[in-house]
Amino acid sequence: AQRVTQPEKLLSVFKGAPVELKCNYSYSGSPELFWYVQYSRQRLQLLLRHISRESIKGFTADLNKGETSFHLKKPFAQEEDSAMYYCALSGKSGAGSYQLTFGKGTKLSVIP
Amino acid sequence: DAGVTQSPTHLIKTRGQQVTLRCSPKSGHDTVSWYQQALGQGPQFIFQYYEEEERQRGNFPDRFSGHQFPNYSSELNVNALLLGDSALYLCASSRPVDLAVAKNIQYFGAGTRLSVL
Numbered sequence: 001a002q003r004v005t006q007p008e009k010l011l012s013v014f015k016g017a018p019v020e021l022k023c024n025y026s027y028s029g030s031p032e033l034f035w036y037v038q039y040s041r042q043r044l045q046l047l048l049r050h051i052s053r054e055s056i057k058g059f060t061a062d063l064n065k066g067e068t069s070f071h072l073k074k075p076f077a078q079e080e081d082s083a084m085y086y087c088a089l090s091g092k093s094g095a096g097s098y099q100l101t102f103g104k105g106t107k108l109s110v111i112p
Numbered sequence: 113d114a115g116v117t118q119s120p121t122h123l124i125k126t127r128g129q130q131v132t133l134r135c136s137p138k139s140g141h142d143t144v145s146w147y148q149q150a151l152g153q154g155p156q157f158i159f160q161y162y163e164e165e166e167r168q169r170g171n172f173p174d175r176f177s178g179h180q181f182p183n184y185s186s187e188l189n190v191n192a193l194l195l196g197d198s199a200l201y202l203c204a205s206s207r208p209v210d211l212a213v214a215k216n217i218q219y220f221g222a223g224t225r226l227s228v229l
Contacts, residue, residue, distance in 0.1 A: 004154075006154075032216060036220075043220050043221060043222045044155070044202065045217075045219075045220065046221040047217075049217070051215070056182070086154050086155070088154075090216045091134060095129055096171065098206075098216040099145065099157040099168055099170065100145070100147075100155070100157060100204075100216075100218060102147075102155045102156070103154050104153055104154045104156030105153075105154050
């Protein structure tokens with residue numbers, strides 16, 4: 001079974017402070033990990049995925065297979081980063097599909 | 113490209129009724145997945161359609177069924193509605209899985225908010 005845990009429901013940081021949104025996963029295999037973001041009144045959208053090893057909007061995330069974690073980090077928070085963040089895992093099923101398993105999400109609030 | 117479109121945006125039903133939600137995938141996408149997002153929760157996978165067939169199913173009862181049409185659009189049907197079915201229903205589309213680079217980037221619609229009274 002695959003599971004994603006985001007331990008923080010709400011994270012409040014001051015503008016300019018570092019941000020770390022935690023994500024731990026459980027999966028017996030080689031998963032693909034994603035961070036999705038939902039800004040106020042907007043649809044869920046992909047922020048980044050581990051396979052790309054890229055930085056989007058200043059955010060990075062490193063897959064740590066030993067700790068089964070995929071934490072999202074940004075060195076200096078901006079007010080426009082305030083949003084709901086979901087960590088998601090995709091593992092190939094026997095039928096060849098790639099369903100996403102989401103965590104419960106963390107609401108990031110950046111205080112001016 | 114309008115992206116993934118879902119209709120209707122809001123729906124109110126009563127217990128025991130049946131509902132049909134619709135989804136048009138992003139241009140060039142042939143795989144459609146449906147998710148249920150209850151209040152305060154992350155999206156939960158219902159099922160996925162590819163080549164007009166249900167390819168994978170999450171932990172949802174048979175009251176939840178779907179269909180995919182030749183133009184790749186999809187419907188989600190829920191029978192015998194329960195109060196607990198009240199949620200935001202999200203549709204996501206993706207490109208063919210044999211494109212290794214983009215094999216599982218799913219693009220989401222804005223969702224249909226279903227309220228069961």
